[in-house]
Amino acid sequence: MKIVLTSILVDDQEKALKFYTEVLGFQFKNDIPMGEFRWITVVDPDDPNGTELVLEPDQHPAAGPFKKALVEDGIPYTSFGVLDLQQEYERLQTSGVSFTQGPTDMGPVITAVFDDTCGNLIQIAQLKEVS
Template structure:
């Protein structure tokens, strides 16, 4: 059986990304291993510490930078995170200064919102209704 172990999000600065993803979004640091000038830096959900890890991957590869920029400019989220109560999470995050390009909106059986992760990405938050 195959399962997802690590997925990644490109970031322009790993230290800034770690701060945003932990202090604002609430993830916790799992792995921080120096690899040359960068790090193998992952975060996990505090409720699933042995679950899927999110690699905060540096955008050192030029095609990755261009792809990240194109998605951001088109307003397309890089990835999506599930939340229990989107309106509550939206209020918490806006109170912390997080900027949203889309406020909570019902779309079919879901409610979604899109935030700016300050690291070059749009990130979608999703609640199943």
């Protein structure tokens, strides 16, 4: 068994596609009309055949309160790996991304948490080199 897809619930698929590609830098892969909504996926540009992230509509009535409660407590919906967290933090800040937690040393990892503008917080994490 392989993890082929993972998904994130977004409040606006078009806005999400722009943010996840233009701001975060993922690569657009699929856009298939599915009635009212679309099946949109993005991938890591360095690994276009790797795991796809589905930008899924958050239309279920339970999704709103669930996402709101996570955001209020600062809990990220998911986490992406980065090689240089400080550099990514500065790059995203320059693009106007707002962070609820700046770069923080958490022992084996350095993490930060930002707002994806689609109703979620996202963590980025850099594994520290074992010296």
